[in-house]
Every structure is written in C-alpha cells, then in structure tokens.
Amino acid sequence: MQNETRNLISFVAVALILLVAYQTFILGPRQKQIQAQQAAASAAAATQAPSALTPTHLTRAQGLAQGPRVIIDTPTLEGSIALTGAHFDDLFLKQYKTSAGKDGIPVEVLRPAGTEFAYFASLGWIGANLPGLPTDASVWTVSSGRVLTPTTPVTLTYAASPGLSFTRTIAVDDKYMFTVTDQVTNNGAAPVSLTPYGSVQRQDVPPWLGKNNIVHEGAVGVINGGLKEEKYGKWKKDGYKDLDTGTGWFGVTDKYWMTVLIPPNGEAIKPNTQVKANGGVDIYSASYTAAQPLTVAPGKSVSQVTHVFAGAKTVPMLNAYKKSLGVSHFDDAVDWGFMMPVTKPMFFALQFFYHQVGNVGIAILLLTLLIRVITFPLALPGYEMGVKMRKIQPALKEAQAKYKDDPQALQKETMALYAREKINPITGCLPSLLPIPIFYSLTKLFTVTILIWHAPFFGWIHDLSARDPTSVVNLFGLLPFTPANVPVIGSVLDGPLHIGAWPLAYGLVTWMSMSMTPTTGMDQTQAQVMKLMPVFFTFILAQYTVGLLIYWTFSGIFTIVQQYVLMRRYKSPNPIDNFIARLQGKAPAAG
Known part of the structure; x- marks a missing residue:
C-alpha cells in the first residue's frame, strides 16, 4: 500500500513536471518570440500588408489609396470599407491597444488587399452563365451616406449586365457587428439563378499567429450546433476541405479577435477551408456558399441579410448576439478547451x-x-x-x-x-x-x-x-540595467533565468x-x-x-x-x- 502511494505521488509529480516543462521550455520561449514579433509588427502597422488576386506588398497607406472608400467611425471601431470589391479590409479597435500604457496604438483587425498579411472579408453572388456579376475588382458606387456610424448606414450600388442591379446597405452597431442587406433586382426578360457566398481571407499568416498550442487560431465556426475548427498548420496541410452542410456561422479567429460571417438564420450553407499559393503567398480562405440558389424572376427583387462580426471576443457581448440575433453557440468562439465544464464556470x-x-x-x-x-x-x-x-x-x-x-x-x-x-x-x-x-x-x-x-x-x-516584468538579476529594478540587454547572455537572463x-x-x-x-x-x-x-x-x-x-x-x-x-x-x-x-x-x- 505504501509503495502504491509513493508511486502514485511520483506519477503525479512527473506528469506535472512534464506538463509545465513542455509549456516553459518549448511553448514559452516561442511565445516570447511571438510577442516580440507582434509588438514590432504592431509598431509598423502603417507600413505593412497582399491583394485578393496578386499580392504586391504595398505599404498600408498605398493599399488604402488603391481606390475609393467609405469611412467607418463608431465608439469601438475606426477604418474604412473598400468600394473596390466592397471589402471589409481596414479596421482598428479603438478600445484595445497593442500594449499596456500610453504607448499602445489601436489593435489592427483587418488589412487592405495588396499589403503584407492582408486580411479581409467579402460577400457576393455567383451564378452560371451570368457575366458582369460584381467581383473583387468591381467598383461600387456610394448612393447614400459617406461615413458609416451606428446611426448612419451607407448604401452602395452596382449595375451588372445584362439587366441585373445590386444594392448593398451596410449598417453597424456600437460594438463589432455589421449588418449587410443585399438586394438583387432582375431588369431582364428571363429569370436568373444566383447563389450568395461569403469569404474571410488571410494572405500569409503572420509569424506571431498559430504557434500557441494552448489557444486555437485559424478557421472557426459552428455548423448545425457543432464547433468546427482548423488550425493554420492543418489548414495548409489539407489544402482544401469541405465541411458539413448546415446552418451556422464561419470565419477566422485569432487569440482575442475574430472575423466571421453569419448568414441568415435558417439558411443552410456549404462551408470550406482552402489554401492556395499565389505569387509566393499562401492565401487562406474560410468560405461558404448558400446550399440553395435564389431565383429572381423578371422585374422582381430578392434580398439577403448577412452579418459580419469583426472585433474582440468578449464573452458577454458574444452571448448578447447569441440571444438577439440567434447566433448559435457564438461564445464557443472563445477556445475553452476540453475542460470547458470547469473553465467556463471559472470564467x-x-x-x-x-x-x-x-x-x-x-x-x-x-x-x-x-x-x-x-x-x-x-x-x-x-x-x-x-x-x-x-x-x-x-x-x-x-x-x-x-x-x-x-x-x-x-x-x-x-x-x-x-x-x-x-x-x-x-x-x-x-x-x-x-x-x-x-x-x-x-x-x-x-x-x-x-x-x-x-x-x-x-x-x-x-x-x-x-509574466512578471521584474527580475532578480537586477534586484527588481534597483540596479540600472535591463537583463535582456546584457551582451551574449541577455536572452538567457531574460528567458529561463527570468x-x-x-x-x-x-x-x-x-x-x-x-x-x-x-x-x-x-x-x-x-x-x-x-x-x-x-x-x-x-x-x-x-x-x-x-x-x-x-x-x-x-x-x-x-x-x-x-x-x-x-x-x-x-x-x-x-x-x-x-x-x-x-x-x-x-x-x-x-x-
């Protein structure tokens, strides 16, 4: 009995040692490197980001200047919508900064096409033998509204040929939810069949993402009540993957932020993940098409309401959207892990x-x-x-x-x-x-x-x-030097010996x-x-x-x-x- 007790204690101790050693010596240093890279990238956010078709490594300013835009200005968001492709591709979070203190700048969520690590969401329509449908290169026209705020929606129009016209009204609340109402009018003499689609695209994955094994980062969604996740590594390895057809929502998540598309409640979608190489850039796409096309009779119109969430994953807000919009399991966007019955009540x-x-x-x-x-x-x-x-x-x-x-x-x-x-x-x-x-x-x-x-x-x-920023090496700041800056051994003093x-x-x-x-x-x-x-x-x-x-x-x-x-x-x-x-x-x- 005594030996069994000692063996059990030894087993528990060894298991804990292995767990924390893996986190510290393998994941920990990598996470530190990731954080450093993230800080550097955030400081240079104004000069970075690929294009929907041909990545060109423009600066952020150049990416924004590629075409006309509609400004976004809400209590929580700032940025713009590109009229070329009607992309949601320029977004910052006003209430979250890249670092604690006064030096932080607003967190960037979306980046314009044509810049390094471009990241954007798009909605549209596809149809067989229907030339002239709006594409990523199509330029929409603003018919009303110049600045998108919680009280002032904007309306965009696009005239396709032959005989189709598109009207898109975009509204936003005071948090992170956009409501996109698309109306298609058939001015032709024959009925047309159109299928709605949505896509969240990330062109190359920044080095600070997808490396933390504790947190899921990559494709995320809920289809028919079941959580669907695809980490960046597996996403690239699979190349293309069809997911179950059903109702739900789909998109891309980071540790604290996400961009997902929410089709109309009750509308079945066919989601998929894919990675394609283009110009030396891996293009990650979490996309869906409607399971059933919509038929527009001559002289008639059809409407489609889609929600786009782009912002911080705060649980109370996700739960509020789950109730108000009927978004199934929206709080599961937070990676609670397999111990969710314990982790969630703790939260x-x-x-x-x-x-x-x-x-x-x-x-x-x-x-x-x-x-x-x-x-x-x-x-x-x-x-x-x-x-x-x-x-x-x-x-x-x-x-x-x-x-x-x-x-x-x-x-x-x-x-x-x-x-x-x-x-x-x-x-x-x-x-x-x-x-x-x-x-x-x-x-x-x-x-x-x-x-x-x-x-x-x-x-x-x-x-x-x-982690605790102080260090015993410099007597918790009493000695006038920073351990990380010590030549040769700085990485050790600021790493395992911190x-x-x-x-x-x-x-x-x-x-x-x-x-x-x-x-x-x-x-x-x-x-x-x-x-x-x-x-x-x-x-x-x-x-x-x-x-x-x-x-x-x-x-x-x-x-x-x-x-x-x-x-x-x-x-x-x-x-x-x-x-x-x-x-x-x-x-x-x-x-």
Whole structure:
C-alpha cells in the first residue's frame, strides 16, 4: 500500500513536471518570440500588408489609396470599407491597444488587399452563365451616406449586365457587428439563378499567429450546433476541405479577435477551408456558399441579410448576439478547451467578481477563495490523512529501524499503525490530484480570456496576462540595467533565468507548504526530488502569466493556513510553531 502511494505521488509529480516543462521550455520561449514579433509588427502597422488576386506588398497607406472608400467611425471601431470589391479590409479597435500604457496604438483587425498579411472579408453572388456579376475588382458606387456610424448606414450600388442591379446597405452597431442587406433586382426578360457566398481571407499568416498550442487560431465556426475548427498548420496541410452542410456561422479567429460571417438564420450553407499559393503567398480562405440558389424572376427583387462580426471576443457581448440575433453557440468562439465544464464556470465567476470590485487582480483573489471553498470538502480528508501521516512519522522511523532486515514484519507493523490511527494513505493522494484539472483550466482561462489582457493589478503589475516584468538579476529594478540587454547572455537572463517578485513569492509559499508534508516513507531520491520541487516550479511558472502566479500564491497561502490549523488540531509538530519556538529560544517540538 505504501509503495502504491509513493508511486502514485511520483506519477503525479512527473506528469506535472512534464506538463509545465513542455509549456516553459518549448511553448514559452516561442511565445516570447511571438510577442516580440507582434509588438514590432504592431509598431509598423502603417507600413505593412497582399491583394485578393496578386499580392504586391504595398505599404498600408498605398493599399488604402488603391481606390475609393467609405469611412467607418463608431465608439469601438475606426477604418474604412473598400468600394473596390466592397471589402471589409481596414479596421482598428479603438478600445484595445497593442500594449499596456500610453504607448499602445489601436489593435489592427483587418488589412487592405495588396499589403503584407492582408486580411479581409467579402460577400457576393455567383451564378452560371451570368457575366458582369460584381467581383473583387468591381467598383461600387456610394448612393447614400459617406461615413458609416451606428446611426448612419451607407448604401452602395452596382449595375451588372445584362439587366441585373445590386444594392448593398451596410449598417453597424456600437460594438463589432455589421449588418449587410443585399438586394438583387432582375431588369431582364428571363429569370436568373444566383447563389450568395461569403469569404474571410488571410494572405500569409503572420509569424506571431498559430504557434500557441494552448489557444486555437485559424478557421472557426459552428455548423448545425457543432464547433468546427482548423488550425493554420492543418489548414495548409489539407489544402482544401469541405465541411458539413448546415446552418451556422464561419470565419477566422485569432487569440482575442475574430472575423466571421453569419448568414441568415435558417439558411443552410456549404462551408470550406482552402489554401492556395499565389505569387509566393499562401492565401487562406474560410468560405461558404448558400446550399440553395435564389431565383429572381423578371422585374422582381430578392434580398439577403448577412452579418459580419469583426472585433474582440468578449464573452458577454458574444452571448448578447447569441440571444438577439440567434447566433448559435457564438461564445464557443472563445477556445475553452476540453475542460470547458470547469473553465467556463471559472470564467463567469471571475467576470462576476470583476464587475463587483472593478479590479481583475482582486477578482482573481476572490476566485481563489471560491475554488478553495468548493474543493475544501474533497481535499479535507486528504489533508487530514497527511497530518496524521506526519504525526506518526516517529513511530514509522522506529519500525523501519527495528525491522530493517524483515520487510514482511515492517509491512505488518506499518499496516497495524495505520489501522490504530485510522489512516488510509490513498486518501492523502487526493490533494495531489485536484490541482491538475484546476491548473489546466486556469492556464487556459488566463490565456484565452480578454478580460485579463492588459488588466493592471497593484504596484509594478500593469498586465496580468503577461509574466512578471521584474527580475532578480537586477534586484527588481534597483540596479540600472535591463537583463535582456546584457551582451551574449541577455536572452538567457531574460528567458529561463527570468525570475520576478511574484514567482519568488510563489516559490516561498510552495516551499512552506511542502515543508509541512511528510516525506518519511519515501526513498532518498524521492525525498530529494520533493525538496527541489519548489525551486523547479519557481523557474517553470516564472514564464507564465502573472495572473496565474497570483492565483497559485494565494492558493498556497490558504493551503498553509489549512495545514497549520489541522496540525494544531491533531497536535502534530509543524514548521511554523517550530520556527516561532526557535525565535523564542525554545526547543522545537519533536517530529
């Protein structure tokens, strides 16, 4: 039984080590590189972005100047719509900046055709043997409205031949939802059959996207209530992929932002993903066509209402659109992961606390307390077994010394001791297992939710979604140099050796908690590994978001308090009382 317990503890420890080591040494450095590239690209956003047909690497200003435009100006958005192709291809988010503080510029969502990493959405019509339909190169005419605002829609027109005319009215709300109403009028003598289509196109993937294995970035949608996702790597590998026909929505998502098309409710679509090379550029397209064409009789008109969402994936807003527009599973655009039944309730609790206190850091502390309260009934028996195990350590040592040459007698004596003290070692393993789903869910939560992005805490923490910016190397800023700028070893000092104040606090709390856990019964190697665990995890978690470290630090404090109360209750010697005794010049308790 004792060996089984040790093996289970060892298995859990190794599993956690492998998990965090993979994140830190493989994903962590890559993520840091991605963030640096993203910051550089954001600063140069005005000079970058390919064309729908022929990528040409124009500057952003040149891309915008290729043709006439309609300005977009809302409380949350700024940019323009290209009249060439009627593309949604120029969009910035006013309320989100590229970096925390005053130096950030608005986040770019869409980029014009002809520029590097062009990214745009388009809607249109296709039909067999119908020349003159509007294409990516067609120039629409503004018939009313010059600036698109929540109170002033714009209307575009395009006259095709023979006998077809198109009218497109574009409205926008005060968030990120555009409503596009297309009307097709048949002025000819014969009926025509047209099929609506929509496409979100990204031309080459920026290097900072699609590399984080924790977060889905790529094609995303919900068809017939089922989530459809295609990461950029698989997207390119597949080349072309038809998805199930059905009702829903479809488009492209990044970590915090997305651009998706929402056909009329109840209209079945045939979605697909494809990648085509053009001029040395990989063109990623998440597209759909209507499952059934529309027939327009002579002298008649048909209308089609499509919604285009381009903006931040804030859960309350996605849920509001889900209710008001009937957008199925719209909040699933946030990558909750396979632990969604745990991650999603955690998010709503965090959001609730944030709305009450107005500070995400404090909301994290309240979430910590809530999780500890919920898991307390499950963890308490395990903690009690741990305290009892520590209490019987002197008796176990005596038995091990007495029966060191008689393993069977030692096993019998150990089982008798467990029976007298009502100890079940397996129960003590529960606290070791509980953190695993919590760790994954919180890592996912603090990675995917925009709620903590650039959210400040107190003191030096200005972005809870980033790692602790301080470093022990320069004494947390007291020495006048930046570790990353040190010649030769700067990347190491600012990489694996970057330890901030919060990681050190976490390491200290973890060491205190583990010092209250019995190690007798483990072999020497296992005991040494357990002693090194706080140091190891300090280095590992130092590369994680500081919001996660704040959670684990305060969770560790709760664990220490809980262990201390139980040890006092069972009159078991503990390091805290022993430390106080030493300060008072008294001998520490035995055990």
